[in-house]
Amino acid sequence: MIYHLFYSFIGILFSTFKASNTGKKLKLLNRAIQSLQDVELVQTTAMAHALILRADVNIDSIPQNIEQSLKDAMQAAEIDDLNGRAWRVVADAKEANGDVPGAIEAISNWAMKNPSFAGKAKKELERLSSGGSSI
């Protein structure tokens, strides 16, 4: 009983930590993106990197902001996909949105852009095709 309470307490504590950190992270990333937009450094690798990080944070946040995440990841993929990393985030966002065919397409793009992750991509494709959970 006491252990159950303990783990619930830790869970709540972690959620609080996560929420506050997500807010902080978003604030910093928003500032970075805004400053790059202001000086017309939109077509830079740094911009793509910042957008990917923000998309990742929006997927991890509670509640998730899938729409914004997808928008950021797609924009990053257009600028510079950072060796396919943008497509990995697009896949996560599409999967969270329930768009499995879209996620499969994004994973295929990821594998094409970065052949060193072909093995991982294959496993992901198998998981998505079988309709398995994300864990």
Next chain:
Amino acid sequence: MVFRSKRSTSFVLLSLISTTCCGALALNPTKIQVCQNKGCVKSFPSKYDGGLVQTLKDLIPSTGTGIPVGENDNSVIIEASDCLSQCSNGPNVCCSGAANEERVFGKVDGIQMAAAVLEVGADVDSPGVLMAAIEDMAMACQCKLTCTISYIIVTMYTYCILNC
């Protein structure tokens, strides 16, 4: 009239030479190799997502690699490399320019040093705004680390109290 024609001939010659030189520069872009040996990778602060290779790419005010940047319209290629054999001085970065001369820069352990290497080795000027944005990104990544570490410490501490 003669003078004019000579002048125009020399102008054409100069144009031809400059075009050839520019072509040669474009064919031989500045190559920046970043040592990926364990020591060098560990020496670079982990808060910068993607390590030194990504940080250098982020510091270039253009899209991706291989796209013209800098005042002389050179292009820069940034790539990971094997050990550069200067392990005591890491993280190491090697720049090889159009004239095939190689320069190894050591102790590239932060964003300021990375920007300096780009400026000296590849004639790329990283704007301050870009550097500030990268610092913000690093701080955002650090939040994640802090969160995880705090969680582990609090869990262990509470577990110990409960068991005692």
